[in-house]
Amino acid sequence: MNFLIISFLWLSTLSSVYAREWKTSKYYNTGKGEFYTCNQIRTKAGLKFDYTFKPSADKPYAKIYNVVCEYPPAIGTMLKCMTKYADMENLSYETMFNAYVSVCDIYSTESQSLEFYKAQYENSTQFNIPIKSVNTSLPIYAPVNLNTEASYQKILGYQKFYWNLDSGTWFSAGICLYFLLVIIIGSIHNFCRKSGIIKTINKSFISKKIQSYITLPTLIPNGKYADDYTLKLPFTNITVFTILFPNRMQFLVDVGLFVLQVAFLSIPYGQNVGTLFSTSKIAWTRGVADRSGIMSFGKIPLLILFAGRNNFLMWITGWSYTTFLHYHKIVSMWMASDALIHSVAYTILELKNYREALKEQYFAAGVALTVVCFVMCGFAVREIRRRWYNWFLLGHIAMGIAFMVLAWYHCKDLGWCEWLFAAWVIWFTDRLVRVIRMTLFGWKRADVSIIHKQGDEQVFKVKVTKPKFWESKPGQFGYLYFGGLTFWKNNPFTIIQQGDNLIIYIKVKDGVTESIYKKLLKAGGSCEWRVCIEGPYGTKSSPHKFESQLLIAGGVGASGIIDTASKIGSETKSSQKLVWVIRDRNMFDAYGEIMQNIKIPTDVYITRAQEPCTGSSDSSSSSKKESSSFTSEYSNIFTFHYGRPDLDELLNENIKFLGSSVAIVGCGPPVMMDMVRNSVARGVNHWGKSVEFFDELQVW
Structure with a gap:
């Protein structure tokens, strides 16, 4: 919540300082089209007012606009013309006067007050010269009554052009409102979970069907969500491409965004209305370019918000960081698509003058911006993130900064900078x-x-004394930094709090964990290391609100589940069961320090050959002593099984003997968690109980 307050204060400050010059402007029905049309009529008429221009380096367009913003006869001529169009379009004169002030403030060095322009209009109604009576070879000292009827089609063209400009902002706001609606729905669901209301809701027939077919299952029936879909070269084990699919609920949100995108980009552009552009094709291309470009900018705050670690929406919705990263990727994809459409359309418009266009700062920055955008997307593919996560992250941040700088130079003289300020x-x-x-x-x-x-x-353990104020709840995680040359590298790990100590169990993978592991081997298996933990992140799950809890863990993912089991066992009187699937008995012994806190019935499934019960030479001597002591003391709690469990059967059997409302909490290898997810989705329809699934696995 502090994040929300700080963000609001910063946004308010920046908006008040900067947005006056680079803010998003409303164009449709504001009188600006009438201003520019009347100025073109005045210029084509060849009127020569007795006015001397004063050059200005700050405002290059002052040469064009100073005369109509300062010289009374020219002002009267313009306002007389604009009010004629106002009568045709049922617009107020006040709108015309405000448009006059706005344009002169932007382009002229001699802008006057609103009252001054009103006075000049009143003067023009009493003293004006018909255009037919004007001798254009002589200086003019009075307002001229211009012929407006012939240029009305240009006004219509301006109106449609400005409507398209404004529509980009409206549609961007529509995308934000769409996600606001999704977040509100998620927040209501989270409230129902936290309060326990969900127990009653999940008993209903409709709720069970929604769980079974929408909120729980993988996108493809019995497919994958936490695990990768992998494409390999034929007859080889070489991976070409990997991808994570959304679950079905996330996919429906993605479909909703797709529908909005297609609808917003398909709404007619009115290219055949008016005569602002030379051809309807050019008018349509310009409309597409403007609308898509503004919609691309409108997504930048969303994609940055969804990628942030200190995202207050995680606390509001209870969604995992995995979910927000999925929406970050989807919004980024649509932002890049909008940018591509925008870039291609403007390239078509400027094709004949492309070299000259590149000399303009905004155009060159836009080209570079599109390139950086697609380089970022290209290097964000799953395989690169998985193999070189920290290097990907460093490059992603560097390119993100370049993206934001280029975006500023692209739009600082055009507008729509509020989206950048927010981002x-x-x-x-x-x-x-x-x-x-x-x-x-x-x-x-x-x-x-x-x-x-x-x-x-291979697994190693990090144990560190926590600061006094630092508190972690079961299910929360933190980003662990190791001191040294690679201090900037970090990875997320589940945190277990035991008294004044924090414990993290780490499975060795490529990268920094492998480097640490090799140094530990050289040091004899243990050493002291300076570490820093950024966190805690994530929200505390609420399985204790249910009558019974079934906790399912796999491999190293057991640490958070074991922590949850120890807290539930001591805090509630409900019925619980812990199921832990591991490869060998040594893994069980290695977790002795936290397993001795378990006070609930626990089934341990060992999928490989039985190991000696006294522990293994691969574990430390202290771990052996802890393991043997608590195993004998709590032998009535732990039941060992050898072989891989049938998860459908396991769930059916355990649900049968648990209470009327059951919280299923799981964390383990991706393959296992997909199996649990699909099993729960199949089972909720026939179990006859209120069931809620809490997926603690984080994958990105």
């Missing part, structure tokens, strides 16, 4: 809060030790 505020506030979090935690000495190194699943 800058969100981005800066997120970074500021992250720095504050890290500063408050500090760089502390931590005990880092290997606890499991058998097979292809």
Whole structure:
């Protein structure tokens, strides 16, 4: 919530300082089209007013506009013309006067007050010269009554052109309102979860159908959500492409955005209305270019908001960071698509004068902006993120900064900069809060030790004393930084709080964790290391609101679930069950420090050959002692099974003996979590109980 307050204050400050010059302007029915049309009629008529121009370097267009913004006869001529069009279009004269002030403020060095222009109009109604009586070879000292009928089609062209300009802003706001609606729905669902109301709702037939077919299942029946879809070269094991699919609920939100995008870009452009452009094709191309460009800018605050770690919407909706990153990717894709349409359309318009156009700062910045945009998207593919996450992140941030700078130079003289101000505020506030979090935690000495190194699943543990004010709830996570040359690299891990200590279990993968693991091996399996934790992030889940809890964990993902199990077991009197699927017995022994806090029935499924119950030489001696002591003391709590469980059968059997409302909480390998998700989606229809699924796995 602090993030929301800080963002609002920054946005208010920036808007008040900068938006006066670069703000989004309303064009349709504002009188600006009438101003420009009348100025063109005046110019074509060859009227020569007795006026001396004063050059200005700050406003290059002052040469054109100073005469009509300062010299009374020219002002009277213009306003007399504009009010004629106002009568034709049922617009107020006040609109014309305000348009006059607005245009002169922007382009002229000699802008006058609203009252001055009104007085000049009143004068023009009493003293004016018919255009037919004007000798254009002589200076003019009185207002001229211009012929407006022949140029009315140009007014209509301006109106449609300005409507298209404004529509880009309206449609951008529509996209924001769409996501606001989605967030409100998510917030209501989160409130129902937190308050326990969801227990009653999920008993209904309609709710079960919604769970079974919309909110729970993977996009493709029995497909993947947490796990990758992978494309490999035929007859090889070489991966060409990997992608994460949304779940069905996220996909429906994506479809809604797709429908809005297509609808907004398909609404008629009125290219055949009026004669502002030489051909209807040019009018249509310009309309497409303007609308798509503004809609692209309108998505920038959304995509930055959804990518931020300190996103207050996570607290409001209860959604995972995975969900927000999915929407970040989808909004980014549409932003890039809009930018591409905008760029192609303007390239077509400027094709004959492309070299000259590139000399204009806004045009060159726009070309570079489009290139940077697509380079960012290209390097954000799943395979690159998975293999080189920290390098991807560093490059993504660097290109993001370049993107925002180029966006500024592209639009600073055109308008629509509020979208950039909002994006800058969100981005800066997120970074500021992250720095504050890290500063408050500090760089502390931590005990880092290997606890499991058998097979292809190596795990080490980080144990550090927390600051007094620092509190973590079950299910929350933090970004862990290791001191050294790669101090800037960080990865998210589940945090377990035990007294004054924070414990993190880390599975070794490519990158910084592999480097740490190799150094631990050289140091004999353990050492001290300075670490910093940025967090905690995520919201506390609320399975305790249900009569029963079924906790399902797999592999290293068990740490958060075990923490949840220990807290639930001590805080509630409801019935609970913990199921933990691991590869070997040594993994169970390695978690002895936190497993001894478990007070609820626990089924442990060991998928590989049985290991000696006394522990393994791969674990530390302290881990062996802890493991053997708590295993014997709580042998009535733990039941060991050998082999891979049938998750459908496991869920059906356990749900049968639990209470009337059941919270299923899961975290484990992606393949396993997809199986659990699909099993729950199939089961809610026939279990006859109120069931809610809490997916604790974070994947990006």
